[in-house]
Amino acid sequence: MSSNKQKDDLERQIENVKTYMCAKGYQFEIITDIGSGINYNKKGLNELIDKITNSEIERIVILYKDRLLRFGFELIENLCDKYGVAIEIIDNTEMTEEQELVEDLIQIVMVFSCRLQGKRANKAKKMIKELVDDDNS
Numbered sequence: 363m364s365s366n367k368q369k370d371d372l373e374r375q376i377e378n379v380k381t382y383m384c385a386k387g388y389q390f391e392i393i394t395d396i397g398s399g400i401n402y403n404k405k406g407l408n409e410l411i412d413k414i415t416n417s418e419i420e421r422i423v424i425l426y427k428d429r430l431l432r433f434g435f436e437l438i439e440n441l442c443d444k445y446g447v448a449i450e451i452i453d454n455t456e457m458t459e460e461q462e463l464v465e466d467l468i469q470i471v472m473v474f475s476c477r478l479q480g481k482r483a484n485k486a487k488k489m490i491k492e493l494v495d496d497d498n499s
Contacts, residue, residue: 372396375425382452383423390423402434411438414445421448428465 376392383390395406407430413419422442424430430438430449442449 369396375429379423379425379452388421388423402431407431411441414441414447417445419447421450423450423452425452427451432465 372394376394379392380390393406393410395404397404410422414422422430427435439449441447
């Protein structure tokens, strides 16, 4: 999920995946992440890559293709092929090219607006600290 605000949606997705996995009789471990789909340095993603490259898993089951990565799914898919790990997508509903493009653009805008807000917040904190330091001097 992109943010903590979507935690309810994440819980719903986890339950759907658990139900599917139990129905298939799979033994499983759930790995989750909260963060941008274009952030490649997330704890859960790194844990998953480690499990793939250490041959600790046979299959990755995801609810939607873009839940793994927004961009670069093919890279993970290629890595899985090299290590003999299957990727199973529960809901394989295809979006139109327009829908996919809109979703991609929303993700890109969200990431950059969050970065901009973060920079502004850090700048504001720095200014406040300088004012407080000046006032104490």
